Amino acid sequence: MGGNGRLRSAVPCLPAEGAAEALRARLEGLFSRGRGLAAFSGDALVGYLAGYPVPAHFGEAGGVHIPLHGHARAAGYGPGFVLSLYDRAAASWVRDGLLSHTVTAYAHDAPLIEAWFRNGFGMRCADAMRAVPASATEAEAPPGARIAPARAEHAEVLAPLHRAHNEFYRRSPLFMNHPDEDPAAEFVEWIHDGARREWAAFRGDAPVAFLRVGTTAENFASSLDSVRNIQGLYVDPSARGRGIARALVDAAFAWCARSGVPLLGVDYETLNRPAASLWEDRFEVYTRSLARRVDERVRAYAGLEPE
Numbered sequence: 001m002g003g004n005g006r007l008r009s010a011v012p013c014l015p016a017e018g019a020a021e022a023l024r025a026r027l028e029g030l031f032s033r034g035r036g037l038a039a040f041s042g043d044a045l046v047g048y049l050a051g052y053p054v055p056a057h058f059g060e061a062g063g064v065h066i067p068l069h070g071h072a073r074a075a076g077y078g079p080g081f082v083l084s085l086y087d088r089a090a091a092s093w094v095r096d097g098l099l100s101h102t103v104t105a106y107a108h109d110a111p112l113i114e115a116w117f118r119n120g121f122g123m124r125c126a127d128a129m130r131a132v133p134a135s136a137t138e139a140e141a142p143p144g145a146r147i148a149p150a151r152a153e154h155a156e157v158l159a160p161l162h163r164a165h166n167e168f169y170r171r172s173p174l175f176m177n178h179p180d181e182d183p184a185a186e187f188v189e190w191i192h193d194g195a196r197r198e199w200a201a202f203r204g205d206a207p208v209a210f211l212r213v214g215t216t217a218e219n220f221a222s223s224l225d226s227v228r229n230i231q232g233l234y235v236d237p238s239a240r241g242r243g244i245a246r247a248l249v250d251a252a253f254a255w256c257a258r259s260g261v262p263l264l265g266v267d268y269e270t271l272n273r274p275a276a277s278l279w280e281d282r283f284e285v286y287t288r289s290l291a292r293r294v295d296e297r298v299r300a301y302a303g304l305e306p307e
């Protein structure tokens, strides 16, 4: 079995249609605008590692993101080989002030993920996907709640929830940089695109939760036409723990089934434990993203390359 066949059997949820073309286009972009290196044995390419410079990556310092398609190794080459490519690439990144390094890897490649952990990386995010069951139907909303599609005219009534969702990411333990936005204007702009949907859960007339589905994607697989992605979910703290998030996810699956969308994906912070538990229960995790921050003071030293 070739590399593609091995990957497909390890990660059956990945879309097949158009994947090779999407991957090729991303690789062309990465190899022309990214930074990294390739390894050859004679004339044969046996591996590569490359990432995109990011101006402010987990803080004010620049960094490099190595995407899912940004590293590969030929059969017979192990995780240590990938890390040896990183050692060399990182020296030049750090010299240029690119200090936060992130990498996305296939979740099933446990030895590689373990190798990144042993080399100073910690887990931050994951991507998950699930085939939409053809029979997916709307779930009953939990007692006392009602679920309905959100429309542009709901912008003002949903604004407090949308604002709370944005502010949630700033708090412990996520501590993410989420700038202020005008939630009503952002929602009107967002829902304007017919490929996007949002559902809200109401208690009486008061909205207590929403879930969004759109096409924005984190990697080449989730960007394919056959995939829609969950792009926001928030349940008011007073309404949590009663199955509202589950019912909203069911509404998204039912809409995908009606619309002929075969796959539903989600990306999430693994340090957001309640949400991670929901996604890992309902979806198949296929990537893990890891991050490392290098001490900027080492830039004062000469000779950063590995010995």
Ligand SMILES: CC(C)(COP(=O)(O)OP(=O)(O)OC[C@H]1O[C@@H](n2cnc3c(N)ncnc32)[C@H](O)[C@@H]1OP(=O)(O)O)[C@@H](O)C(=O)NCCC(=O)NCCS
Pocket (backbone or CB within 6 Å): 168, 232, 233, 234, 235, 236, 239, 240, 241, 242, 243, 244, 245, 246, 247, 267, 268, 269, 272, 273, 274, 275, 277, 278, 281
């Ligand atoms: C995550 C969140 C959406 C869950 O909403 P909810 O309506 O309370 O969830 P539900 O009652 O439908 O529970 C669904 C599943 O979520 C997980 N979950 C929910 N709360 C949890 C908690 N406090 N701890 C661990 N798992 C939890 C469980 O897997 C649960 O399934 P179970 O009831 O069978 O154990 C809600 O806590 C929230 O809005 N958090 C802040 C915003 C957020 O994290 N959004 C997701 C961004 S990716």
